[in-house]
Amino acid sequence: MDIYITHYLRLVTSEQLSLNVNEPAAITIENLSIALFCTPRNVKFILRKLEAAGFICWQPGIGRGHHSRLTLLKSMDEVMEDHFLGLISNGKMKKAVELIGSLESWDLNGVVRQRLLRLLNQQMGFHSHMETSSGQDVLRMMRSRRLGNLDPASVYTAFETYLLGQICNTLLTFDAQSGTFQPSLAHSWECSEDHKMWVFYLRKGVRFHHGRIMTSADVQSTWQRLHEVQSPSLWLYRDIEHTELEGDYCIRFYLHRPNRFFLHLFSCIPMTILPYDVDSSNQLIGTGPFQISEFNNEVLVLRAFDSYYGLRPLLDQVHIWFVPDLGSEHRYYELQGTDRLKKSSNDETTKDIDYPALGCQYLLFNFQKPGIHHHPHFRQVLRMVYDSAALVAELGENLITPASSFLPWRSAQQHWSEASLDHAHELLDSSGYQGETLILSCTVNKDMRVAHWIQQRAAAIGLHIKVAASIDNLQPQETSFADLIMAEEILEQDWQYGMIHYFKTSSNQFNACMSPEQMSILDDKLEPFAQLDEPDRISLLNEAEDILRRNCWILHGAHVNKRAQLNQSLSGLQTSDFGFMDISKIWIKQ
Secondary structure, three states: OHHHHHHHHHHHHOOOOOEEEEEEEEHHHHHHHHHHOOOOOHHHHHHHHHOOOOEEEEEOOOOOOOOOOEEEEHHHHHHHHHHHHHHHHHHHHHHHHHHHHHHHHOOOHHHHHHHHHHHHHHHOEEEOOOOOOOOOEEEEEEOOOOOOOOOOOOOHHHHHHHHHHOOOOOOEEOOOOEEEEOOOOOEEEEEEEOOEEEEEOOOOOOOOOOOOOOOOHHHHHHHHHHHHOOOOEEEEEEEEOEEOOOHHHEEEEEEEOOOHHHHHHHHHHOOOOOOOOOOOOOOOOOOOOOOEEHHHOOOOEEEOOOOOOOOOOOOOOEEEOOOOOOOOHHHOOOOOOOEEEEEEEEOHEEEEEEEEOOOEEEEEOOOOOOOOOOHHHHHHHHHOOOOOOHHHHOOOOEEEEOOOOOOOHHHHHOOOOOOOHHHHHHHHHHHOOOOOOOEEEEEEEHHHHHHHHHHHHHHOOEEEEEEEOOOOOOOHHHOOOEEEEEEEEEOOOOHHHHHHHHHOOOOOOOHOOOOOOHHHHHHHHHOOOOOOOOOHHHHHHHHHHHHHHHHHOEEEEEEEEEEEEEEEEOOOOOOOOOOOOOOOOOOOOO
């Protein structure tokens, strides 16, 4: 923040001076010295600068015993807005974002910060910069949290997984509409009759972002790296015994038992192909349509990769700005990132897109922590409190249908009616509940409304719940203190992979909250998964989810709808995994 802006804020917010805008106040140099944290000599220098900037009117007292008079000419809102817009107009987006973050200690009620966030919001969207004779099309996106882990071997959250799909490629891609696999880095593949040997034939001439041609050694190195970094997804690749390279463009995988799920494992993010000559823990290099040109705490800049083996993106750059603590007022349900595209003053220039997400919001019990929630009757009480039918009926909005499964088509098979809280009250007495307070962990932007709804319904039957909210996505290590956790699971378009990954990855909330005994039950149930044909795999996943539902280990809540408001000039809109926009396909219709 500019030093003179800081000086002005000290004047405006000083409780000792109690200055009001456009109201002259008698004041001494000594008092100003205390408020500005400087010497009396420097006070006069600072005042001259502030007066030259039009912030104040200063009339020094003449003669002994005569007070000077100071008049504030601008409110804090005006000063901050002018300074903020000045930074934006000069292309200093990074400093503008930093300015918002620096206001926390000055703007205690958050009013100015919310105003600047709205102004920043207007700068998001598509912009054409004449940086070259042909111009540069740039998409700006704003995120309410900083990026998490971008390592494909251990990525945890949906947005990061989506970004990896824009920066990197896998051997295959899964087409959800047809339920088939399509070529990507591998142009062909085959397996032995017993499904114990699989071979992939690689495209020639595919370049990594650092310029080197991709070969079969990179595929082998990527698989070996999963073991070296102890990827949470290792369980899925446990059938592989060894690999053999046949030249630069062919690789064979030998398994110790049949695996009919094998192709799914090479179209998912953990097997994103990385270069063997780069430490991917420190630098992300891929073969995808975009490459990283800048990455820090404020912004991620993606640049179109001109040597991409497929169709070059029509956008030239994508800037993703991280502005923490947007607050609940900025809750959007969207194809994430597109919700804040610049809007015209004419409402007819925007259009809404709804995208029902594959997955649901749910409530998770922390069985790693002792407490009353280990009693099955108590969990049944919570099932009635967090009643799916009542949840959708009373809160609505993006909660579109009650959920009894992560899969909407399974939930649709159930007949829904609202549970009785009177019965929940009776069951609460039989659970041994002694009036203790349970902690419910949630995120501010996504879950607060539902968390408070649960809290109120629980209070109606004498159950005490305290809501602990975080502004960021909750990581497993950050919720170990909680008894209950509000969560949302959005599955990949390859939903079979999404489900087995949810059950078996060691890094998610579910795995962190289940007890060893519970995980052992699921492990036994899912052990033969990869050896089964597709119908039997689907039945097995349904049975595993039935275990969760029958024992109330988790409580399904509602299926959610993602929503975006987009400028009419955007064309080529397609969704990828988790309902995000595929930015490699977007272009601007002038």
